[in-house]
Amino acid sequence: MTVVFGIFLLTLLLITAVAIVRTKNLFVAVMLMGIASLLIAANFFLLDAADVALTEAAVGAGISTVLFLGTLALTTERERAPTSRKILSFAVVSAAALVVIYATFDKPRFGSPDAPTQTHVAPWYLDKTREFIDIPNVVTAVLGSFRGYDTLGEVFVVFAAGIGVLFLLAGAPGGGKRPAPPGSDVGLSRHLIPRVVGRLLIPFILLFGLYVQFHGEYGPGGGFQAGAIVAAAIVLYALLEGEEKALQVIPRRVLLGLSAGGAILYGGVGVAGMLLGGNFLDYSVLADDPVKGQQTGILLIEAGVGLTVTGVLLSIFHAFAARGRQA
Amino acid sequence: MNAVLDVASWVLLTLGGISVLIGGIGALRLPDLFTRMHAASITDSIGAILVLTGIMLQAGLSLATIKLAAILLFLLLTSPTASNALAAAAMLAGNKPGIDTTGGKDDAQ
Amino acid sequence: MYYVVTLATLVTMALALARAVMGPTVYDRVLAVNMFGTKTVLLVSVIAFLFGRPDFIDLALAYALINFIGVFAVLEFFRTRAVRREADEGAGRR
Numbered sequence: 118m119t120v121v122f123g124i125f126l127l128t129l130l131l132i133t134a135v136a137i138v139r140t141k142n143l144f145v146a147v148m149l150m151g152i153a154s155l156l157i158a159a160n161f162f163l164l165d166a167a168d169v170a171l172t173e174a175a176v177g178a179g180i181s182t183v184l185f186l187g188t189l190a191l192t193t194e195r196e197r198a199p200t201s202r203k204i205l206s207f208a209v210v211s212a213a214a215l216v217v218i219y220a221t222f223d224k225p226r227f228g229s230p231d232a233p234t235q236t237h238v239a240p241w242y243l244d245k246t247r248e249f250i251d252i253p254n255v256v257t258a259v260l261g262s263f264r265g266y267d268t269l270g271e272v273f274v275v276f277a278a279g280i281g282v283l284f285l286l287a288g289a290p291g292g293g294k295r296p297a298p299p300g301s302d303v304g305l306s307r308h309l310i311p312r313v314v315g316r317l318l319i320p321f322i323l324l325f326g327l328y329v330q331f332h333g334e335y336g337p338g339g340g341f342q343a344g345a346i347v348a349a350a351i352v353l354y355a356l357l358e359g360e361e362k363a364l365q366v367i368p369r370r371v372l373l374g375l376s377a378g379g380a381i382l383y384g385g386v387g388v389a390g391m392l393l394g395g396n397f398l399d400y401s402v403l404a405d406d407p408v409k410g411q412q413t414g415i416l417l418i419e420a421g422v423g424l425t426v427t428g429v430l431l432s433i434f435h436a437f438a439a440r441g442r443q444a
Numbered sequence: 445m446n447a448v449l450d451v452a453s454w455v456l457l458t459l460g461g462i463s464v465l466i467g468g469i470g471a472l473r474l475p476d477l478f479t480r481m482h483a484a485s486i487t488d489s490i491g492a493i494l495v496l497t498g499i500m501l502q503a504g505l506s507l508a509t510i511k512l513a514a515i516l517l518f519l520l521l522t523s524p525t526a527s528n529a530l531a532a533a534a535m536l537a538g539n540k541p542g543i544d545t546t547g548g549k550d551d552a553q
Numbered sequence: 554m555y556y557v558v559t560l561a562t563l564v565t566m567a568l569a570l571a572r573a574v575m576g577p578t579v580y581d582r583v584l585a586v587n588m589f590g591t592k593t594v595l596l597v598s599v600i601a602f603l604f605g606r607p608d609f610i611d612l613a614l615a616y617a618l619i620n621f622i623g624v625f626a627v628l629e630f631f632r633t634r635a636v637r638r639e640a641d642e643g644a645g646r647r
Contacts, residue, residue: 136574148582167609182623314525349619461561468565488591508607518617526621533628534580
């Protein structure tokens with residue numbers, strides 16, 4: 118039955134993708150991207166990949182639509198007329214698609230127990246998580262400890278991406294200061310129902326973010342998801358009360374500090390492991406009991422991931438909003 | 445007792461499924477934006493109540509039921525608010541309620 | 554019995570997608586996205602129980618809490634555009 122549901126959702130995803138490519142109106146494309154994100158998350162969920170599904174949900178539902186619309190506010194909604202190289206690009210795309218389809222013939226069947234992923238390291242992870250780390254969610258164990266280097270790389274990629282966006286978008290400091298429009302007519306403060314309900318929900322979103330952050334060792338969740346959810350709560354506040362109010366709550370400097378601090382915290386845990394006589398990112402030496410040490414290390418690095426993701430996403434959001442005010 | 449719960453949750457789930465489907469058909473078939481919004485938002489709420497209550501009866505007293513109750517509460521808060529915000533956005537851009545016999549404006553404002 | 558709801562939700566998702574692709578106005582598409590979000594919450598909750606993984610409904614909770622932010626962003630987008638258009642008209646053509 119999973120296969121039938123999955124194929125149905127993938128068909129819808131295909132229709133959405135074609136519609137995104139065909140539409141000339143970029144606003145419509147943004148809305149269809151929202152649907153695509155929901156479909157992908159539902160598909161991940163069907164395949165039992167709850168952690169990935171939660172990441173897609175946290176980023177796709179709250180942040181990405183807001184950032185896309187922020188981009189659209191800076192440009193136009195209409196796609197420019199396509200250049201004349203249509204046939205050439207179509208040929209390139211079809212050739213690439215044929216290669217990819219040809220490659221799928223060599224792949225193992227869906228759910229096959231002989232697939233390399235099932236026979237190579239996965240059984241070892243499933244086997245040893247209990248002995249070495251003793252947390253129920255193996256995904257978090259793999260992400261945080263066994264493959265800690267990869268996650269460290271991801272965090273630095275997120276950090277570098279944020280710095281890159283800031284370099285591109287953030288103008289001269291203080292250059293974009295335009296007096297706020299008269300009255301309290303900023304954000305959605307005139308729209309009473311969204312404002313009341315939104316303000317009511319912000320604490321619950323933050324609470325849920327913390328739950329996802331610290332429950333990651335027991336269920337789906339972790340730093341990436343929690344960072345995106347917390348950022349969504351602050352973005353909601355910025356939408357309701359105007360972006361300046363949100364900057365008063367968490368100024369830009371603090372956001373930069375969060376982005377860098379999270380990455381430093383992650384790296385610092387690794388260095389601390391070295392100083393205590395272990396390898397880089399070997400958490401076993403962090404406490405007397407190796408298992409306890411592993412758990413402490415994972416908790417710390419997940420906190421670092423969460424801080425970096427929150428800081429970077431909010432910095433990007435504010436960079437777009439500041440550009441919008443300048444224009 | 446268990447049989448009663450099963451039947452109750454079966455009825456709730458089926459009714460929920462039907463109302464969700466009615467909402468989908470309404471959103472596709474009704475003639476203009478505000479009528480479609482009406483179909484979608486009402487069935488969003490009633491479908492969520494019926495389906496989630498139906499699952500809650502199956503889950504019994506557990507953490508899952510508390511989470512489902514929280515989901516239901518938040519859905520009942522956010523879904524109508526989103527509809528309200530959407531209607532406000534449509535009104536801002538000059539879409540007024542009323543049957544449009546010309547087949548509706550296109551994406552060009 | 555979960556299958557009835559799952560199928561109804563999947564079909565409704567397809568109908569909402571048809572509405573999103575057809576339009577005709579942009580607001581119809583936003584409406585379709587919003588519908589799609591609620592349907593995803595229901596689908597995830599039902600499937601979590603259908604497959605006996607009730608601890609996975611955190612995903613539904615996440616969507617129930619933050620999916621409406623996108624619609625607020627749409628409202629804010631059209632509000633700033635309306636304000637800007639008014640300001641432009643007030644100041645004459647730039």
